[in-house]
Amino acid sequence: MLHFSELIVENFGPYKGTQEIDFTSKNGVTIIWGNNGLGKTTLLNVFRYALFGRVQGRGNKSHSLKQIANWESYDEGKYGFKVTLKMYNDGVRYDLIRQFTVKEGVSQPEKDNDYKEDIFLKKEGTILSQDERKHVLNSIMPEQVSRFFLFDGELLQEYEDLLSEESSIGIKIKDAIERILGVPVLTNGLADITTAEKEFSARLSKVAQKNNDTQLLGNLLGDKQSELKKHEEELETLKTTLEELNVEKANLEEEMKQTDKARELLNEKRIQEDIKSRKKEALSSKKAEIKMLTKNAWQGMLNNRIKLALEKLEEEINVYEEKKTKHAVSEQIIDQIHKACEQGECPICEQEISESLRQTLKSKTKADIGFEGLSDEEKNKLIQLQGRRSQLRQLNVDELKQQVTSIEDSISDITVEISDAEQRLSDINKSLNKLGDTSRAETVSGDYAKCLEKINNTKNGIDSATDIITKVTGEIKNLEDKLKKQATDDELIKAEEIRDLSGKIKQIFENGVDLYRERLKQKVEEDASDIFTKISNQTEYTNLTINEHYGLSIVHETGRIVEIRSAGYEHIVALSLIGALHKNAPLQGPIIMDSPFGRLDPDHKRKITSALPSLAEQVILLVYSGEIDEQLARRTLGGDLINEYILTSISAFNTQITKV
Amino acid sequence: MLEDKVNIGLTLESTRIAEKLEETGNFEDKLTIAKFALAYAIKNNLDTNLTEDKIGDIGGTKWNIGSVDTDQYLRNVIISLYPEVKTPYRAIEILMNKGLTSIGEIIDNEGIGKISDYM
Numbered sequence: 001m002l003h004f005s006e007l008i009v010e011n012f013g014p015y016k017g018t019q020e021i022d023f024t025s026k027n028g029v030t031i032i033w034g035n036n037g038l039g040k041t042t043l044l045n046v047f048r049y050a051l052f053g054r055v056q057g058r059g060n061k062s063h064s065l066k067q068i069a070n071w072e073s074y075d076e077g078k079y080g081f082k083v084t085l086k087m088y089n090d091g092v093r094y095d096l097i098r099q100f101t102v103k104e105g106v107s108q109p110e111k112d113n114d115y116k117e118d119i120f121l122k123k124e125g126t127i128l129s130q131d132e133r134k135h136v137l138n139s140i141m142p143e144q145v146s147r148f149f150l151f152d153g154e155l156l157q158e159y160e161d162l163l164s165e166e167s168s169i170g171i172k173i174k175d176a177i178e179r180i181l182g183v184p185v186l187t188n189g190l191a192d193i194t195t196a197e198k199e200f201s202a203r204l205s206k207v208a209q210k211n212n213d214t215q216l217l218g219n220l221l222g223d224k225q226s227e228l229k230k231h232e233e234e235l236e237t238l239k240t241t242l243e244e245l246n247v248e249k250a251n252l253e254e255e256m257k258q259t260d261k262a263r264e265l266l267n268e269k270r271i272q273e274d275i276k277s278r279k280k281e282a283l284s285s286k287k288a289e290i291k292m293l294t295k296n297a298w299q300g301m302l303n304n305r306i307k308l309a310l311e312k313l314e315e316e317i318n319v320y321e322e323k324k325t326k327h328a329v330s331e332q333i334i335d336q337i338h339k340a341c342e343q344g345e346c347p348i349c350e351q352e353i354s355e356s357l358r359q360t361l362k363s364k365t366k367a368d369i370g371f372e373g374l375s376d377e378e379k380n381k382l383i384q385l386q387g388r389r390s391q392l393r394q395l396n397v398d399e400l401k402q403q404v405t406s407i408e409d410s411i412s413d414i415t416v417e418i419s420d421a422e423q424r425l426s427d428i429n430k431s432l433n434k435l436g437d438t439s440r441a442e443t444v445s446g447d448y449a450k451c452l453e454k455i456n457n458t459k460n461g462i463d464s465a466t467d468i469i470t471k472v473t474g475e476i477k478n479l480e481d482k483l484k485k486q487a488t489d490d491e492l493i494k495a496e497e498i499r500d501l502s503g504k505i506k507q508i509f510e511n512g513v514d515l516y517r518e519r520l521k522q523k524v525e526e527d528a529s530d531i532f533t534k535i536s537n538q539t540e541y542t543n544l545t546i547n548e549h550y551g552l553s554i555v556h557e558t559g560r561i562v563e564i565r566s567a568g569y570e571h572i573v574a575l576s577l578i579g580a581l582h583k584n585a586p587l588q589g590p591i592i593m594d595s596p597f598g599r600l601d602p603d604h605k606r607k608i609t610s611a612l613p614s615l616a617e618q619v620i621l622l623v624y625s626g627e628i629d630e631q632l633a634r635r636t637l638g639g640d641l642i643n644e645y646i647l648t649s650i651s652a653f654n655t656q657i658t659k660v
Numbered sequence: 661m662l663e664d665k666v667n668i669g670l671t672l673e674s675t676r677i678a679e680k681l682e683e684t685g686n687f688e689d690k691l692t693i694a695k696f697a698l699a700y701a702i703k704n705n706l707d708t709n710l711t712e713d714k715i716g717d718i719g720g721t722k723w724n725i726g727s728v729d730t731d732q733y734l735r736n737v738i739i740s741l742y743p744e745v746k747t748p749y750r751a752i753e754i755l756m757n758k759g760l761t762s763i764g765e766i767i768d769n770e771g772i773g774k775i776s777d778y779m
């Protein structure tokens with residue numbers, strides 16, 4: 001079992017000068033308190049650097065080592081940094097020293113290349129060779145499983161990906177889980193015995209080819225074995241390609257996450273540009289429409305005046321026409337009287353007209369009747385007025401004001417929409433400028449789609465190669481069976497026996513791997529459920545259930561699976577899994593957690609704090625004050641709390657580690 | 661008796677206002693704007709003294725009456741509404757400039773606003 005006893009850090013990140021943390025040789029929990037920006041994550045990176053020679057930023061991004069050196073020390077001419085990690089593994093003492101110092105001849109280092117890195121691993125005080133060092137470090141803490149020992153609370157969310165078959169992060173985590181559980185020991189054994197079985201099968205075909213009776217079968221078997229080898233090589237190549245593509249996919253997913261904001265902004269920019277362009281087209285069409293209207297709109301503006309003028313004209317015309325009508329009527333009456341006088345009888349009542357009445361009527365018709373006709377001047381005037389009236393009537397066209405108003409309103413609305421889009425675009429551009437180079441954000445989605453297509457094609461290739469291999473393996477089996485029936489000489493019989501034996505051993509290994517995996521999963525499921533029920537507040541959640549990929553789902557007391565779970569519960573499930581893995585792993589070591597309580601409520605924080613000693617023998621907790629209640633943590637952990645340190649800011653680039 | 665005009669035009673001030681209206685993008689050209697101004701003047705009773713009015717120097721945009729009134733529609737408007745006018749194109753020029761001057765006063769005081777507000 002691995003146990004960290006002391007960490008000495010020198011000019012690493014905000015840790016100026018030489019500072020140390022004594023974890024002692026006791027098992028239990030060490031809490032390091034530190035507010036944001038004081039170097040909690042850097043401390044996690046100190047361990048990572050000591051063990052693996054790299055540091056990791058937010059989002060799994062690796063940092064340039066030169067940037068890690070303490071700035072104040074750098075300004076004082078002290079370049080580089082050094083980390084010493086003292087530890088015990090199965091009772092053997094190791095001192096691991098890794099330092100980044102300036103190369104000879106470089107007066108002021110500017111880049112990583114101006115530095116050199118030295119690594120020393122002392123075993124009981126004796127420096128080990130490079131090969132021994134690599135072997136020991138890889139045995140006590142392989143980097144592939146480091147996520148279960150050194151983890152950032154923010155990354156616990158990734159464990160949800162284990163529930164998804166397609167997630168490349170899930171595949172990576174599953175691989176790491178199998179490593180920590182020791183599955184590769186068996187799978188490597190299975191690979192070795194498979195190779196041996198193939199060799200014995202090849203030997204069998206060669207022996208058969210030597211004998212005249214079995215030569216034909218031996219040749220056929222040899223051909224099929226070559227064919228199988230070719231397809232297996234092809235399958236291996238495809239599997240390697242798939243692994244590489246999955247790594248590429250995971251990196252692209254990470255890039256997508258990192259460029260999430262930029263991609264969102266670029267997408268919004270495209271939408272706004274599209275809106276702007278469509279609105280400008282609409283504006284241009286409305287402007288063309290209004291131009292068409294205003295071309296003749298002026299004519300409609302005259303309608304009121306034309307109406308007034310027509311009314312006035314009608315009045316004038318009426319006067320003349322009335323006079324003209326009255327005169328015509330009076331002329332007609334006089335004409336009638338004249339006729340009656342001449343005929344001596346009234347044409348209406350047919351009564352006789354007496355002489356005296358005829359004289360009276362004649363004298364009346366000769367007098368002025370007061371209904372004179374139009375003079376020539378008046379007649380001309382009337383014709384003029386009628387002409388004007390006809391012309392004015394022709395000038396009366398439709399008013400366009402309503403249509404112009406409607407288009408102007410539309411133009412006003414569209415202009416506001418364009419202005420809104422422009423304002424939004426300006427804001428987007430400002431945000432994009434703040435993000436710096438966004439060229440990758442524009443291409444990463446396309447690269448991701450291409451990568452998915454390649455993965456799909458490779459999977460199809462693997463499926464068809466697997467089908468062919470199954471078919472050829474069957475054919476080989478048939479040939480081997482036939483050969484068995486025809487075998488007479490001792491050498492062939494012995495070769496067959498060895499081939500059979502290797503096949504049986506392989507079968508045992510295959511079954512063993514499956515069984516071991518299955519049992520491990522059951523054990524992990526049981527232990528994770530045990531931890532989960534201890535730290536979960538929801539009593540209706542009875543246990544966890546594990547899937548093929550070690551993904552854990554919450555089971556409700558009704559037996560139903562809780563499909564949607566909160567971010568807080570995601571953390572609780574992830575912590576349960578990590579605890580279960582530590583319980584079942586052949587490799588045992590400390591857990592160093594950075595801010596694991598972020599999304600949890602106080603009760604869950606308390607329960608998890610209380611469960612910490614059961615997760616691993618040594619737990620180092622990096623938390624900010626307030627993330628958990630200090631007094632409550634002390635009370636909850638009791639004797640299991642063996643050390644407390646506090647990070648104090650001396651300046652922005654100088655943090656002091658002090659024992660509480 | 662005054663002879664009618666063969667070319668009509670805008671004063672410098674009227675041309676300035678016509679240019680402002682043209683910038684709104686709502687009119688095809690200055691001639692459309694001038695006709696719009698003429699209608700505005702008639703509508704708003706700025707049509708007094710159409711024969712005597714002095715409108716100042718025609719130092720701005722000018723047109724031949726053939727291009728201003730290809731179908732003599734404008735002339736018919738004037739002679740139908742103002743039978744006393746014997747020089748319709750002179751009246752047209754006066755009305756165009758009066759209309760633009762009046763619109764210009766509004767623009768200078770209140771901004772250009774909507775075209776429909778002038779209709």
